[in-house]
Each structure stands twice: as C-alpha cells, then as structure tokens.
Amino acid sequence: MAITSANQLELLQTAEAVAREKMIDPGLVVEAMEESLARAAKSRYGSEMDIRVSIDRKTGKATFTRVRTVVEDEELENYQAELTVEQAKQYMENPQVGDMLTDEVPPVEMGRIAAQSAKQVILQKVREAERDRQYDEFKDRAGTIINGIVKREEYGNVIVDVGRGEAILRRNEKIGRESYRPNDRIRCYIKDVRREPRGPQIFLSRTAPEFMAELFKMEVPEIYDGIIEIKAVARDPGSRAKIAVISYDNSIDPVGACVGMRGSRVQAVVNELQGEKIDIIPWNEDQPTFLVNALQPAEVTKVVLDEEAERIEVVVPEEQLSLAIGRRGQNVRLASQLTNLDIDIMTEAEESARRQAEFEERTKLFVDTLDLDEFFAQLLVSEGFTNLEEVAYVELDELTVIDGVDDDTANELQARARDFIDEQNRKALEHARELGVEDSLVNFEGLTPQMVEALALDDVKTLEDFATCADWELAGGWTTENGERKKDDGILEKFEVSLEEAQDMVMTARIQLGWVDPAELEADEEELDVDAEEDGETEGEETAQEAGA
Known part of the structure; x- marks a missing residue:
C-alpha cells in the first residue's frame, strides 16, 4: 500500500x-x-x-x-x-x-x-x-468506594468491570465465603492502584477497615460533614467489628447518630457486610477510659497502663472473663487493634495473687539485705518502697512517717541500705575489671558499677564499644514481626534506663571520642527547630485562611 x-x-x-x-x-x-x-x-x-x-x-x-x-x-x-x-x-x-x-x-x-x-x-x-x-482516571480514586459488575472469577479472584477498565478483588479480600456470579453488582473499596507492565492494576477490597469507614460516611451525613469523625476501626471481616467515633458538636451523640433511628443506619452497613456485627464505641483521649469502652460489653474493674511498652493490664471480675476475651479471643483482639495496645486480661483473683507475690518478693529483699524482721519489712513495702535505692537515698521524713520509726531508726535503715549498695558496687566493679573492662568505661558519667558489669557480661568493655551501641540495645524496646509485637531485652533495661537516657549517653560517648562534632550537632538541632517552627507557622496560616474563608 x-x-x-x-x-x-x-x-x-x-x-x-x-x-x-x-x-x-x-x-x-x-x-x-x-x-x-x-x-x-x-x-x-x-x-x-x-x-x-x-x-x-x-x-x-x-x-x-x-x-x-x-x-x-x-x-x-x-x-x-x-x-x-x-x-x-x-x-x-x-x-x-x-x-x-x-x-x-x-x-x-x-x-x-x-x-x-x-x-x-x-x-x-x-x-x-x-x-x-x-491509570490517570483511577489513581486519585484510591481510598474510595466503587460500584462494579462481576465479569468472571479466576482461581478465587473476582474480576470486576468498573466502567473504563477492570479491577481485581482477590480471594483474601473477600468477606468470609462470599461467592459471585457473572453480572452480579458488587460494591468494593479501592485499596490500591498501581502501574504495572501489563497495564494499571486496580486492587479492590471488602475486608479493609477503611471500607467500613467509607460505608458509614455514606450512611451518616454527620460523618460526611465532619461533625462526627471515625477515629479507629478494627474488623474481623464477616463476623464482628468495632468502630470508635467522636463528635465535635456537644449536642450530637456520635454513637446514636451512627446507629440511626431504630438502627437504620448501622443496619444498612451490616447488610452490606454480610451481617457483620458492629460495636460503635465513643472515642476518648484517655487510653484507659477508651479501652474500657472498647472492651464492651464486658465490665472492667481496673486498668494499668504501661505507656513505654504500649501494654495495658485489665482486671475483670471472674464471671466477666470469658465475655472480655470473647469467642476465640475475638473481643480482646479487636479492642487491641482499636487501641494499638497489647492487652493482658486477668481476673481479680489472678491480680490479687500477683500483687501478693510481688509483696512477698519485696519483703524478702528487705529482710535479707537490711537484716530486718518480716513485720518491719512488710511495713516498708506497704509504704510503697520497692528497692534499696529508695530506702538509702529518700528524705528522712518519708521514713519517719512509718509507725514506730524515729530519726535514729531511719538513719540506721539508710546506713544499712547504703552499706549493702556500696558492697554490691565494689563486687560488681571488681568482677567487671576481671572481665577486662577499661577505665574509660568505668569512669564514664551516668554508668553505675552494676551497669558496667552488665555491659562487660555482654562484651561491651571499652568506651568505643559503648559508643557503637544502639539506644534500644541498651534500654530495650519492642519490634513488630508478622503483626505480633515482640520484646527486645536491653543490656541496661533492668536498671530502668529509658530510651532517651540511652540516646544521651551514647551520643555523649561519641562526642568524647571525637566521632561527633558538638557544633554540628547543635546546628542540626537548631535547623530542626526552625523547620518545626516554619511548619507550625504554615499550619497556622492555613487555619487562618480557612477561618477567613
């Protein structure tokens, strides 16, 4: 041609x-x-x-x-x-x-x-x-709900016609044992849009927590208008879910608004999610209070929060234990996902037994180290003393308030505690030197002899070794693997060294060794402060513009 x-x-x-x-x-x-x-x-x-x-x-x-x-x-x-x-x-x-x-x-x-x-x-x-x-059409629609028509099913994955293209609903993104036939209408959440060699891939989901949040936004006008905000969602798809909401208008009940008249609003979401039971929970900035709400319908007697470890202990009555845990641990698992905390649930009897064990352990410590009789040691524990350092270096007034303790007795208690601590320090330092610890580490400010001994046992024997340590190696921390939080033990964790203190000590060691220039460090910190201030000013200007608008 x-x-x-x-x-x-x-x-x-x-x-x-x-x-x-x-x-x-x-x-x-x-x-x-x-x-x-x-x-x-x-x-x-x-x-x-x-x-x-x-x-x-x-x-x-x-x-x-x-x-x-x-x-x-x-x-x-x-x-x-x-x-x-x-x-x-x-x-x-x-x-x-x-x-x-x-x-x-x-x-x-x-x-x-x-x-x-x-x-x-x-x-x-x-x-x-x-x-x-x-790709250009759908890339900005990620995070929204889309209606489509089922075209076919391939190896458990559903291919959906979404108008100007095809999307895929993988079998692990379907609720329970959902099955679809060609030409069935389907509503899904656009989880991701990616450009791949064979063309743009649109990935759908019906199990994502965001899917439930978007459904509530469609059913509840107050959420769409921003009067009510969904703060967190946790789902066991097809079975049960928990959703935390907060109202920015005191005249509107967030839970009632989401439930609707005779449950009409929440029922519409439940029907879309194949009968998934939904607990609507009021959000609270106070984590223990929020957790008590999240564990509903179980009643909680006591809550103890460990913010550093992001763990929380919950005490419930014996008859409420199975309700708090839920079938196959479902209730406590959803509450944990909702609060982003690891939750330990125990009965009142178990908590009492644990407290008794701690009481006996501390009593024995004071009996063995201070040469006290059991009754006197129990008095110390009852007043809140947990270790020898507290007895040795506390103000005398805090000891003399105990019944039967006068100034002479308080001074004798502190003298015994200090003598024992000094002897322990001497033995620890002697052992550390036997292990080959150098004076540069022994004389480093902030490290006690027991800390030096612990470092030596972990093969940290010089200031150079110490300066190469990461802060979490010293203070301990938590890592998440396959969705499970695991504890990383720190060399100095038993001495209650915080992550910030570990960072300061390591940085000080690096400065002493000349690895870090203090002037550059200060310049970097000032630059970070300036950036933070500029971000704050920008946010303030945007807020002012929005208010003016």
Whole structure:
C-alpha cells in the first residue's frame, strides 16, 4: 500500500475514529502511525538508516525523511545514520558536532508483512494510551468506594468491570465465603492502584477497615460533614467489628447518630457486610477510659497502663472473663487493634495473687539485705518502697512517717541500705575489671558499677564499644514481626534506663571520642527547630485562611 493523495485524509479519519472509540488523544494515534510507517521505511531502505515520518495534522500528507547526525571522526560507527564534520561540509556550511542533516526520501510501498507490522505498532501504542488513561482516571480514586459488575472469577479472584477498565478483588479480600456470579453488582473499596507492565492494576477490597469507614460516611451525613469523625476501626471481616467515633458538636451523640433511628443506619452497613456485627464505641483521649469502652460489653474493674511498652493490664471480675476475651479471643483482639495496645486480661483473683507475690518478693529483699524482721519489712513495702535505692537515698521524713520509726531508726535503715549498695558496687566493679573492662568505661558519667558489669557480661568493655551501641540495645524496646509485637531485652533495661537516657549517653560517648562534632550537632538541632517552627507557622496560616474563608 502506497501513501497516495487518495488515502492521505483517510489516515486522519482513521486516527480520529480510533481515538473516539478508545477515548484517547487523536495525536497519540497519529504518532503511532508515524512510527509504524517509519518502521516500514526502514525495512525498505535498511534498518541502519534513521528514517522518520511526519504526518501533517491538517492534510494527512506523510513526509519521509532520512536523518544523519554529525559526529567526531573517532565516534563514527553507523555510516548510514552518521557522518563526520568533513563529510558534512559537502552538504552544509560550517557544520558542528550534533548537527542533523535531513533528506527527503520517496514514500514506500507497504507490502503485506509491513502493513501487518504497522498494524501491530498502532495497536500497541493505542493499548499503552488506554492504560495511561485508565491509570490517570483511577489513581486519585484510591481510598474510595466503587460500584462494579462481576465479569468472571479466576482461581478465587473476582474480576470486576468498573466502567473504563477492570479491577481485581482477590480471594483474601473477600468477606468470609462470599461467592459471585457473572453480572452480579458488587460494591468494593479501592485499596490500591498501581502501574504495572501489563497495564494499571486496580486492587479492590471488602475486608479493609477503611471500607467500613467509607460505608458509614455514606450512611451518616454527620460523618460526611465532619461533625462526627471515625477515629479507629478494627474488623474481623464477616463476623464482628468495632468502630470508635467522636463528635465535635456537644449536642450530637456520635454513637446514636451512627446507629440511626431504630438502627437504620448501622443496619444498612451490616447488610452490606454480610451481617457483620458492629460495636460503635465513643472515642476518648484517655487510653484507659477508651479501652474500657472498647472492651464492651464486658465490665472492667481496673486498668494499668504501661505507656513505654504500649501494654495495658485489665482486671475483670471472674464471671466477666470469658465475655472480655470473647469467642476465640475475638473481643480482646479487636479492642487491641482499636487501641494499638497489647492487652493482658486477668481476673481479680489472678491480680490479687500477683500483687501478693510481688509483696512477698519485696519483703524478702528487705529482710535479707537490711537484716530486718518480716513485720518491719512488710511495713516498708506497704509504704510503697520497692528497692534499696529508695530506702538509702529518700528524705528522712518519708521514713519517719512509718509507725514506730524515729530519726535514729531511719538513719540506721539508710546506713544499712547504703552499706549493702556500696558492697554490691565494689563486687560488681571488681568482677567487671576481671572481665577486662577499661577505665574509660568505668569512669564514664551516668554508668553505675552494676551497669558496667552488665555491659562487660555482654562484651561491651571499652568506651568505643559503648559508643557503637544502639539506644534500644541498651534500654530495650519492642519490634513488630508478622503483626505480633515482640520484646527486645536491653543490656541496661533492668536498671530502668529509658530510651532517651540511652540516646544521651551514647551520643555523649561519641562526642568524647571525637566521632561527633558538638557544633554540628547543635546546628542540626537548631535547623530542626526552625523547620518545626516554619511548619507550625504554615499550619497556622492555613487555619487562618480557612477561618477567613
């Protein structure tokens, strides 16, 4: 097929027809045609030639040109597409490296194979343009709900027609044992939109907590308007869920608004989620109070929060234990997800037994170390003393308030405690030196002899060794693996060294060794402070603008 005047306009008409059908830019189709014609010309004139085709967007006339680039003599490799400066002087004045020489060549006759190749190029370009359009359309819709029609099911995954493309609902994103037939209507949450080699992939979900939040936003106008906010969602898809809400209008009950008249609003969400039972819980900034709400319908007697470990202990009556835990641990698991805390549930009897064990352990400590009788040691424990350091260095007034303890007795108690601590320090330091600890570590400010001994037992024997430690290696911490929080024991954790204290000590050691310049450190801190202030000012300006609007 030759590109003649008779079919020049047909090129543009074909391009516009394809563009309308696929809803893409006609210019992209014309570019694909230019590339396909250029490939056909190369097969006719030689693949090493740089043949380019330009189609006039008004007349449809295709112009074939051969392009040669001016290069240095030693860089000349392709004689068909390149020429030297000397060779270029025959065709142009004062040629420079990088200049291009263009010559128009006759149009080519497209045989059957060339025409087929051109068709493939055009189809490929059109498919790429379709993919780009589909990605651009859906990339900003991630995090929203979409309605679609089931097309087919492949290996448990559901392929959904979402209008201008297809999306996939994986089997692990379906609720329970949901099954769908072709042409069934389905409502899903757009979890992710990714550009992949085979085209944009739209991943749907019906198990994501965000799906429930979006459903409530559709059913509850107060959530859509921002009067009520969903603070947290935890789901056991198809079975049970907990959702925490807060109202920014004192006249509106967040729980009641989400339930609706006779439960109409929450029932609409339940029906969409295949009968999933939903507990609507009022949000509270106070974590223990929020947790008590989250464990409903179980009653809680006592809550003890460990903020550093992000753990919380909950004490419930014996008859409430099974209700608090729930079937297969469902209730406490959802409450844990909702609060982002690890929850330990125990009965009042178990808590009492644990407290008794701690009481006896501390009593024995004071009996053995201070040479006291059991009754006197129990008095100390009852007054809240937990270790020898508290007895040794507390103000005398805090000891003399105990019945039967006068100034002389208090001084004797403190003397015994200090003597025992000094002896322990001496033994610890002696052991640490036997293990090979250097004076640079022994004399480091902030480390007690027992700490030095603990470090030596963990093969940290010099200031250089100490400076290479991470803060969590010293103070301990928590890591999450496969969704489970695990405890990392710290070398100095038993001495109640916090993460901040560990950071300060390690940084001080690095400064003493000359690894860190204090001036640079201060400059970095000042820069961070300035950035924080600028962020605060920006937020303030935005808030002011919104208020003005």
